[in-house]
Amino acid sequence: MSKDFIQSAGLKLAILAVLFVALPLLLVSLDKGYIYQVVMLALIFSLLAVSLQLVTGIAGLLHLGHAAFYGVGAYIAALAGADYGIGFTLGLPLAGLGAAAIAFVVALPTMRLVSIYFAVATLGIGQMIFLVLQNWVEVTKGPNGVSLFSGIDLFGYTVDSELGIYFVVATIVCISIWVIHRLSHSYYGNALRSLREDDQCADAMGINTVRLKIESFMISSFFAGIAGALWAYTTGYISPVDFDFAESILILAMVVVGGLGSIPGAIIGALLLILLPEALRGVGDMRNIIVGFVLFFSILFLPKGLFGEVPSLNFIRRQFGSAWQDNPDKQKVGWK
Amino acid sequence: MTMSRRTTIGLLAGAAGMLAVPFGAMAEGPVYLGYQLPLTGNTAQYGQDFKTAAEIALKDFNASGKIKVPVEIIFEDSRSDAKEGVAIARKFVDDDRIVAALGDFTSTVSMAAAQVYKRAEMAQLSQTASHPDFAKISEWQFRNITTQAQEGVYNADWMNEQGLKKIAVIAEQTDWGQSVVKDFAEKVEANGGEVVFTEFFNRGLPDFRSIITKIERAKPDAIYTGFFYEDGAQFLKQMQQLNIDIPVYSTSAAYNQKLVELAGPAAEGLFLTVTFLPNSETDHVKKFVDEWKAARGGAEPGQFPAQAYDAVNIMLEAVARAYPDVSRQNVRDELAKTKDFPGVTGVTSFDENGEALKQLTKATVTGGQFVPLK
Numbered sequence: 075m076s077k078d079f080i081q082s083a084g085l086k087l088a089i090l091a092v093l094f095v096a097l098p099l100l101l102v103s104l105d106k107g108y109i110y111q112v113v114m115l116a117l118i119f120s121l122l123a124v125s126l127q128l129v130t131g132i133a134g135l136l137h138l139g140h141a142a143f144y145g146v147g148a149y150i151a152a153l154a155g156a157d158y159g160i161g162f163t164l165g166l167p168l169a170g171l172g173a174a175a176i177a178f179v180v181a182l183p184t185m186r187l188v189s190i191y192f193a194v195a196t197l198g199i200g201q202m203i204f205l206v207l208q209n210w211v212e213v214t215k216g217p218n219g220v221s222l223f224s225g226i227d228l229f230g231y232t233v234d235s236e237l238g239i240y241f242v243v244a245t246i247v248c249i250s251i252w253v254i255h256r257l258s259h260s261y262y263g264n265a266l267r268s269l270r271e272d273d274q275c276a277d278a279m280g281i282n283t284v285r286l287k288i289e290s291f292m293i294s295s296f297f298a299g300i301a302g303a304l305w306a307y308t309t310g311y312i313s314p315v316d317f318d319f320a321e322s323i324l325i326l327a328m329v330v331v332g333g334l335g336s337i338p339g340a341i342i343g344a345l346l347l348i349l350l351p352e353a354l355r356g357v358g359d360m361r362n363i364i365v366g367f368v369l370f371f372s373i374l375f376l377p378k379g380l381f382g383e384v385p386s387l388n389f390i391r392r393q394f395g396s397a398w399q400d401n402p403d404k405q406k407v408g409w410k
Numbered sequence: 411m412t413m414s415r416r417t418t419i420g421l422l423a424g425a426a427g428m429l430a431v432p433f434g435a436m437a438e439g440p441v442y443l444g445y446q447l448p449l450t451g452n453t454a455q456y457g458q459d460f461k462t463a464a465e466i467a468l469k470d471f472n473a474s475g476k477i478k479v480p481v482e483i484i485f486e487d488s489r490s491d492a493k494e495g496v497a498i499a500r501k502f503v504d505d506d507r508i509v510a511a512l513g514d515f516t517s518t519v520s521m522a523a524a525q526v527y528k529r530a531e532m533a534q535l536s537q538t539a540s541h542p543d544f545a546k547i548s549e550w551q552f553r554n555i556t557t558q559a560q561e562g563v564y565n566a567d568w569m570n571e572q573g574l575k576k577i578a579v580i581a582e583q584t585d586w587g588q589s590v591v592k593d594f595a596e597k598v599e600a601n602g603g604e605v606v607f608t609e610f611f612n613r614g615l616p617d618f619r620s621i622i623t624k625i626e627r628a629k630p631d632a633i634y635t636g637f638f639y640e641d642g643a644q645f646l647k648q649m650q651q652l653n654i655d656i657p658v659y660s661t662s663a664a665y666n667q668k669l670v671e672l673a674g675p676a677a678e679g680l681f682l683t684v685t686f687l688p689n690s691e692t693d694h695v696k697k698f699v700d701e702w703k704a705a706r707g708g709a710e711p712g713q714f715p716a717q718a719y720d721a722v723n724i725m726l727e728a729v730a731r732a733y734p735d736v737s738r739q740n741v742r743d744e745l746a747k748t749k750d751f752p753g754v755t756g757v758t759s760f761d762e763n764g765e766a767l768k769q770l771t772k773a774t775v776t777g778g779q780f781v782p783l784k
Contacts, residue, residue, distance in 0.1 A: 217583060
């Protein structure tokens with residue numbers, strides 16, 4: 075065990091300590107429902123931003139309909155819970171799988187499209203899913219939305235305290251982000267990046283580009299669905315307008331402001347765009363203008379994002395690529 | 411030693427005094443209400459109207475001296491976004507000073523926030539939430555808007571009296587639009603009439619002509635519509651362009667002076683129910699309209715600000731009745747007792763679910779004006 079390993083484990087432990095010890099302690103000592111709500115919202119949107127990062131930042135597919143898959147997950151979880159008595163334990167994976175299944179179906183015809191054409195196709199898909207949620211009244215209850223009063227049940231144990239719900243959400247978000255981190259900071263992630271840089275070249279090198287695109291699209295939608303289920307269970311009421319185009323744009327803005335291709339960047343972007351408007355509540359009606367200015371100037375002066383891809387990759391390699399650091403003589407490229 | 415004893419006594423006296431002050435202040439301090447509403451974003455115009463209406467109501471109430479302490483309203487901007495609405499509800503609930511909440515504007519945000527108020531046991535009174543299940547969420551939810559269970563039935567009977575039996579129904583695709591069709595259609599059929607055509611449209615539809623053509627093919631005696639003024643003006647204009655002369659009936663949601671401005675002569679002869687007419691001669695309506703005009707540079711208030719004005723007044727009355735023991739529970743109980751409240755949107759009572767029962771007035775558009783029908 076080298077010193078580097080301890081150092082890198084240190085950061086992992088620090089993140090876990092903040093999420094599962096320091097933050098809960100702070101939440102309990104403040105005992106404000108409002109703070110719980112904002113923290114949970116920040117967690118859910120971190121997951122949404124990171125999942126979009128996989129498709130848009132890393133695989134380079136501009137996706138304008140991410141909120142629709144978030145909505146599919148939320149609706150599956152809420153309808154399964156409200157109408158069929160399927161609780162959180164089963165509803166959560168169902169929400170992810172359902173969103174991924176729909177992503178697979180819509181990915182098939184769109185994967186041959188490139189750049190802006192793909193973006194417009196995802197815009198259309200997002201709107202289609204939104205309109206289905208809105209107008210398929212028999213199934214989705216249409217604009218009436220779905221109320222879900224059941225609360226979170228985990229393997230037969232009902233979690234109803236604020237802190238318990240926080241731990242459930244934090245754990246799920248943490249595991250999900252860790253999975254996306256492992257996928258994107260690996261040779262698999264490099265293959266996705268090669269699609270973004272030059273998919274014909276990647277094809278010539280023997281990478282199955284279409285398959286990778288579909289996979290990344292499905293994985294991303296899976297985690298959007300998970301985030302949707304978390305939103306449905308933490309709010310208790312969902313309706314189609316929670317998942318409209320503006321929401322897709324909000325998630326995309328988090329990814330771009332944080333830094334395209336950077337997983338920590340996506341988290342920073344999500345935290346910024348959720349926490350800043352709440353922190354500025356005291357300013358009154360001007361707060362949206364201030365948020366707009368912050369976004370504008372951050373893009374103007376940091377076009378690669380608050381935590382761009384290159385520094386982020388270096389950071390991840392140094393802090394999280396522990397096996398890679400074991401042998402200092404090896405060439406410092408690639409992943410282990 | 412003496413010195414220090416004196417100091418100790420002084421400190422004790424000081425501490426006692428400091429303790430006494432907050433207790434005294436608690437009885438005399440203002441009563442706080444929370445109001446969540448969209449002050450920015452796509453629906454900001456509605457939220458800004460509510461804020462003006464609330465400020466008018468609050469100013470008059472505090473000037474009236476009905477209770478010894480002033481009431482203050484804390485406004486929070488929800489942007490009509492459920493994420494923010496829920497966070498605000500949590501914020502209000504956390505704040506021990508706040509005894510009850512008003513808002514939100516849209517059903518979605520109101521419903522999502524309602525889950526918070528229900529758990530925390532704080533009364534929530536929305537001036538506009540129209541979702542059929544809103545008031546049923548718990549005993550803590552109230553609203554000051556006529557429900558379609560009341561209005562739809564009233565309109566079905568009205569049309570029945572006019573001998574209109576075959577009716578086409580269109581409504582916007584929202585929770586409210588759904589209830590417009592459902593409650594109306596049930597009563598029409600109970601009256602021996604027939605709904606010959608039903609269609610929902612998405613809000614902001616620019617072209618109603620295909621719907622109008624389909625309506626014409628169904629040959630109804632009249633058309634019943636669930637729309638707001640923007641869609642209503644568009645629909646009426648296109649009816650006129652296609653030269654279709656079938657009487658159109660609508661709900662109080664279509665009531666807005668802008669409907670006449672936008673649709674022009676096409677709005678003539680529209681029948682609708684209203685609860686608020688700004689040109690009414692009643693004293694309290696006149697007073698509200700005058701104050702509104704003073705605050706807004708001469709513009710007339712619409713239906714929604716009037717509902718907000720009444721909602722705030724109903725809440726303030728409940729606070730006044732609960733005074734001096736203004737707890738969350740007491741305010742809710744007093745709110746539930748609201749009966750025959752003389753609002754600008756008609757005499758209002760809450761039923762056992764917290765639904766507003768209002769006096770409805772039949773009206774029509776003549777010469778660019780909404781006029782009540784006898």
